[in-house]
Amino acid sequence: MSMLGSVRDFRGLNGLTYSELNKLSCEIREMILQVTLKNGGHLASSLGAVELTVALLRAFDPDRDKIIFDVGHQSYAYKILTKRMDRFHTLRTKGGIAGFPRMGESSYDFFTTGHSSTSISAAMGYAKARDISCQKHEVVAVIGDGALLNGVSFEALNCVESTKTKIIIVLNDNKMSINPRIGGMAGHLARLSVNPTYLKVKDFIKDQCHTLKRGDALEDALKKIKSKLKSLLLPTNIFEELGISYWGPFDGHNIEEMEEVFRLARHYKEPVLIHVLTKKGKGCCEAENNAPFFHGIGPNTPLDAPQNHKQASQPSWSEVMSGTLTEAACHDPRIAVCTAAMTDGTKLNGFAEKFPDRFFDVGIAEEHMLTFAAGMAAGGMRPAVCIYSTFLQRAADQVMHDICLSKLPVFIGIDRAGLVGEDGETHHGLLDVPWLSAMPEITIAAPRDAVDLRFFVNGWLETGSPMAVRYPRGKAPRSIQAEGSQERIPAGWGKIELMAGGKDVCLIGIGSTVELMLNTAEKLRAEEGITPTVVDLRFIKPLDIDGISEILKEHSIVVTAEENFLNGGSGKIISDHACNNHPNCTVINIGVPDRYISHATRSEQWTECGLTPENIITAIKRLK
Numbered sequence: 001m002s003m004l005g006s007v008r009d010f011r012g013l014n015g016l017t018y019s020e021l022n023k024l025s026c027e028i029r030e031m032i033l034q035v036t037l038k039n040g041g042h043l044a045s046s047l048g049a050v051e052l053t054v055a056l057l058r059a060f061d062p063d064r065d066k067i068i069f070d071v072g073h074q075s076y077a078y079k080i081l082t083k084r085m086d087r088f089h090t091l092r093t094k095g096g097i098a099g100f101p102r103m104g105e106s107s108y109d110f111f112t113t114g115h116s117s118t119s120i121s122a123a124m125g126y127a128k129a130r131d132i133s134c135q136k137h138e139v140v141a142v143i144g145d146g147a148l149l150n151g152v153s154f155e156a157l158n159c160v161e162s163t164k165t166k167i168i169i170v171l172n173d174n175k176m177s178i179n180p181r182i183g184g185m186a187g188h189l190a191r192l193s194v195n196p197t198y199l200k201v202k203d204f205i206k207d208q209c210h211t212l213k214r215g216d217a218l219e220d221a222l223k224k225i226k227s228k229l230k231s232l233l234l235p236t237n238i239f240e241e242l243g244i245s246y247w248g249p250f251d252g253h254n255i256e257e258m259e260e261v262f263r264l265a266r267h268y269k270e271p272v273l274i275h276v277l278t279k280k281g282k283g284c285c286e287a288e289n290n291a292p293f294f295h296g297i298g299p300n301t302p303l304d305a306p307q308n309h310k311q312a313s314q315p316s317w318s319e320v321m322s323g324t325l326t327e328a329a330c331h332d333p334r335i336a337v338c339t340a341a342m343t344d345g346t347k348l349n350g351f352a353e354k355f356p357d358r359f360f361d362v363g364i365a366e367e368h369m370l371t372f373a374a375g376m377a378a379g380g381m382r383p384a385v386c387i388y389s390t391f392l393q394r395a396a397d398q399v400m401h402d403i404c405l406s407k408l409p410v411f412i413g414i415d416r417a418g419l420v421g422e423d424g425e426t427h428h429g430l431l432d433v434p435w436l437s438a439m440p441e442i443t444i445a446a447p448r449d450a451v452d453l454r455f456f457v458n459g460w461l462e463t464g465s466p467m468a469v470r471y472p473r474g475k476a477p478r479s480i481q482a483e484g485s486q487e488r489i490p491a492g493w494g495k496i497e498l499m500a501g502g503k504d505v506c507l508i509g510i511g512s513t514v515e516l517m518l519n520t521a522e523k524l525r526a527e528e529g530i531t532p533t534v535v536d537l538r539f540i541k542p543l544d545i546d547g548i549s550e551i552l553k554e555h556s557i558v559v560t561a562e563e564n565f566l567n568g569g570s571g572k573i574i575s576d577h578a579c580n581n582h583p584n585c586t587v588i589n590i591g592v593p594d595r596y597i598s599h600a601t602r603s604e605q606w607t608e609c610g611l612t613p614e615n616i617i618t619a620i621k622r623l624k
Helices: 003-007 018-039 043-048 050-059 076-084 119-132 151-163 184-193 198-211 216-232 255-267 285-289 291-295 317-331 349-354 366-378 389-404 432-437 450-463 513-528 545-554 570-581 602-608 613-623
Strands: 066-069 139-144 168-173 245-251 272-277 335-339 359-361 382-388 411-415 443-445 467-470 497-500 504-509 533-536 539-541 555-565 586-592
Touching: 003 018, 018 043, 018 050, 018 076, 018 255, 043 050, 043 285, 043 291, 050 076, 050 139, 050 168, 050 255, 066 119, 119 139, 119 151, 168 255, 245 255, 255 272, 285 291, 317 335, 317 349, 317 382, 317 411, 317 450, 335 366, 349 359, 366 382, 366 389, 382 389, 389 411, 389 432, 432 443, 432 467, 432 539, 432 555, 443 450, 450 467, 497 513, 504 513, 504 545, 513 533, 513 555, 513 613, 533 545, 545 555, 545 570, 555 570, 555 613, 570 586, 586 613
Parallel strands: 066 139, 139 168, 168 272, 245 272, 335 359, 335 382, 382 411, 411 467, 443 467, 504 533, 504 555, 555 586
Antiparallel strands: 443 539, 497 533
16 A cells, blocks of 8 residues: 555654655655646646645644645645545546635635735734634744745735734745746845855754753743854844744755754744745656746646647737737837746746846736836836736736826736636636726727737837736637628727627627627527627727617627626626617626636636527527
């Protein structure tokens, strides 16, 4: 029987030798590798955190203590060892376990996460609740070095001393977020990680662990450890300056060393940060050598994928956006591009190589990035920000206050707009339309193909005002022609575009749903004998009210479909306009309902939300 099969969960870790624990770690790593290569997920980070997780679950008891993982990229071993081993093969599949910690999934997931840098704040809240309730358990936040660079983490660190509660922060330092970390804190951590006094600190702590006695001797020894650490470390340590004891760095793949330090931290009475060094992709040479590629992978990814990767004949939306901005920057020196630790995800490597002086990766710092872009725009530049929709939510105030209020010409390329598939609820891009539409002075558009995307970028340069263009995950159609058109010429700025002429019924799509409406029209003609009009809305804000009014006037049934929440979406605005001005027209809105859509394939999520020809046809037939 395998070690993993006999251990089953964290309770089975007790009594194992360190040699057996290392063997167990290899088996956990193999399970993560097999399932993630098949189902997709965050591979390299979880491979690097296996021994760390084993040591945590040896030193802390999750039946009592609270272990909070930041984001969840590191949490796969934790899921396996907290009674989800038998379900781990369902990772990120419909009805299976999630790729991130979910409080509703397990009593051992103490905080639901998806976006980085929340673990320290959540841990402080848990710890303060413990103190007020006179409980005695430990609270541990496990955060990566990339996530530590975010402003939310800094705000939490700044409040640790004043909150007057004990937490244990485990800083898992693999020198990466998705791409290599950047910035001043990255340099600070690097200097700490090569501290020449490392061995002295480690040996000192080990000696104390072996000689500690109960009672006052224990407390005195711990105080001496803190004093000794301070004297041995580099003169400046940001954590010590913030009132947080700093221990480390330690070998994050040495279970015995980490367990000793964690057990010592249990008895420490003050907030402490334990700095551990790990290797992203540990145990899989392909993932170690290409950690950015294997950070997050899609289903059925072979290990030799990076070497055999070929440029697809149909580029992704991210690649089209990057190429468009690169081409425009060749002719306009004012164009600069910003991203937040997502150079690979937003496919901006080409721009970064061609224009290194005009490319800025700010790390996981979305709020800073948007205000930084606003400052560049105020200074005469034309900055473009490429960011996933789900991460743009973190900078809502900056878009409103720092960009739109002053009408600054910042372009926001909203990547992964819509349903994103297996990453699930926290990563869908479903809210950008409702909250951005409420802001004055911004233009919002959604292209159906690469032609319109380029048209929108060039139009933004001409208008010189705030603009957001949302585009989905996946491949970008090169050109989707209107019916009877010989040449793809975009409609005018701010105007809808007629895709197919018909009568009685009109199907209005926007961005990714234009193809859905064209497919629905084809089925209506073939199966129901109905010849509908098909329209591409193109501009979400401002809406082409004149064009829409003509559509509502000439049709008795109008169906809108959009890949975002219906509440606050374009369809509701069109419905309201019809109700107030064209009561003879019935408007049906298809889109994402008012609930969280769980992880599944994108196709399964579209079906769940009714974004299918069959559902649209059924809705039309009910009114016929």
